[in-house]
Amino acid sequence: xxxxxxxxxxxxxxxxxxxxxxxxxxxxxxxxxxxxxxxxxxxxxxxxxxxxxxxxxxxxxxxxxxxxxxxxxxxxxxxxxxxxxxxxxxxxxxxxxxxxxxxxxxxxxxxxxxxxxxxxxxxxxxxxxxxxxxxxxxxxxxxxxxxxxxxxxxxxxxxxxxxxxxxxxxxxxxxxxxxxxxxxxxxxxxxxxxxxxxxxxxxxxxxxxxxxxxxxxxxxxxxxxxxxxxxxxxxxxxxxx
Numbered sequence: 001x002x003x004x005x006x007x008x009x010x011x012x013x014x015x016x017x018x019x020x021x022x023x024x025x026x027x028x029x030x031x032x033x034x035x036x037x038x039x040x041x042x043x044x045x046x047x048x049x050x051x052x053x054x055x056x057x058x059x060x061x062x063x064x065x066x067x068x069x070x071x072x073x074x075x076x077x078x079x080x081x082x083x084x085x086x087x088x089x090x091x092x093x094x095x096x097x098x099x100x101x102x103x104x105x106x107x108x109x110x111x112x113x114x115x116x117x118x119x120x121x122x123x124x125x126x127x128x129x130x131x132x133x134x135x136x137x138x139x140x141x142x143x144x145x146x147x148x149x150x151x152x153x154x155x156x157x158x159x160x161x162x163x164x165x166x167x168x169x170x171x172x173x174x175x176x177x178x179x180x181x182x183x184x185x186x187x188x189x190x191x192x193x194x195x196x197x198x199x200x201x202x203x204x205x206x207x208x209x210x211x212x213x214x215x216x217x218x219x220x221x222x223x224x225x226x227x228x229x230x231x232x233x234x235x236x237x238x239x240x241x
Contacts, residue, residue, distance in 0.1 A: 107138035113173045117180035130232035152179030
């Protein structure tokens with residue numbers, strides 16, 4: 001890994017999924033470019049067939065799936081305005097999730113630790129990369145104004161929950177392992193709702209609960225969720241590798 005990249009405009013966070021291939025039958029898409037756009041369907045190569053578009057007859061029991069690649073600006077605007085209105089006091093995070101993002105530096109020196117924790121806790125290593133890139137830009141000695149430490153910016157109190165002393169959080173392997181354990185505990189609580197997982201990682205589970213299991217109306221937290229998800233989408237697309 002290395003270098004600087006910009007996420008492609010056709011990469012959508014909505015296609016991301018930690019799970020295995022969800023298809024039980026063949027999926028026909030418009031072409032190879034569309035195949036590459038379905039990031040959430042990794043592992044489904046044998047079930048995805050590239051074929052020219054054919055007219056789709058509208059019936060009450062048929063839903064049309066629009067490929068990410070084929071959407072124009074007008075389609076994207078329509079799709080965004082059709083999103084559900086968030087609860088009062090909560091800014092819409094999804095309005096910024098499709099914006100391009102500059103990946104910046106990706107330090108492969110920590111790759112063995114990232115891969116080890118990803119395998120141990122069944123987390124996509126690129127998700128760990130997305131968090132580390134956003135939190136500390138791969139600086140193991142980083143410390144925030146609030147006292148969060150290391151690559152994944154773990155608070156000492158959070159480290160203590162997992163039996164990790166504050167100074168040990170500057171050790172890359174320990175820090176990544178602690179962050180991955182925290183993410184796994186949040187995944188068990190929030191399932192596949194990545195926005196809530198990241199909101200709780202940034203602002204705490206108590207803040208998410210106080211706002212009815214929604215992303216809290218904190219500008220820092222809302223921006224953080226968008227940045228991590230856009231970085232993750234870019235890495236999954238290959239534009240950051």
